[in-house]
Amino acid sequence: MGQVRTALVRRFAGIAIIFSFCLLLNVGCDRGSRPAAVGKIAPAFAIHDGTQTISLRQYRGQVVLLNFWASWCPPCIEELPSLLALHRRLPQLVILGVSIDQDPVAYRNFLLQNGIDFPTIRDPSQAVMHSYGTIQIPDSYLIDRSGHIVRKYVSAQDWTNLEVVQALSATLNTKR
Numbered sequence: 695m696g697q698v699r700t701a702l703v704r705r706f707a708g709i710a711i712i713f714s715f716c717l718l719l720n721v722g723c724d725r726g727s728r729p730a731a732v733g734k735i736a737p738a739f740a741i742h743d744g745t746q747t748i749s750l751r752q753y754r755g756q757v758v759l760l761n762f763w764a765s766w767c768p769p770c771i772e773e774l775p776s777l778l779a780l781h782r783r784l785p786q787l788v789i790l791g792v793s794i795d796q797d798p799v800a801y802r803n804f805l806l807q808n809g810i811d812f813p814t815i816r817d818p819s820q821a822v823m824h825s826y827g828t829i830q831i832p833d834s835y836l837i838d839r840s841g842h843i844v845r846k847y848v849s850a851q852d853w854t855n856l857e858v859v860q861a862l863s864a865t866l867n868t869k870r
């Protein structure tokens with residue numbers, strides 16, 4: 695009888711641990727349908743990567759799609775063609791890429807090989823990414839003209855999807 699009870703206790707404890715872990719992932723990731731950052735002022739930043747400095751402040755008054763990515767990230771690479779297509783389709787939308795690449799040579803080569811023609815900068819410290827609450831890339835934030843986060847896009851997106859383009863266009867057409 696003692697062995698049966700011990701086995702049941704272990705099984706129950708294992709289920710409780712798995713359930714707790716899943717709950718922590720859901721709560722801790724802030725990757726739900728309405729993340730806590732939506733509606734708040736986007737955290738200000740200025741990044742200097744040795745060759746250039748980019749700050750969010752320089753884009754104030756414009757609609758910005760802030761995209762966190764890396765050259766070694768398969769989902770980031772997957773979404774890149776549609777992100778480039780979006781840049782051509784909505785040139786008035788500022789797409790600002792923040793790469794977390796550690797290797798500056800790999801980063802520059804990736805930019806050249808993929809014809810990335812929107813502003814991007816390397817932040818190997820990941821400080822900006824973490825200030826937004828991002829723990830997994832790719833993650834993107836739509837920031838309106840007044841500097842508020844309108845939406846968070848989690849994981850790779852098809853940036854040519856009609857619903858996505860309409861949502862971005864609606865923010866572009868808001869003159870706030």
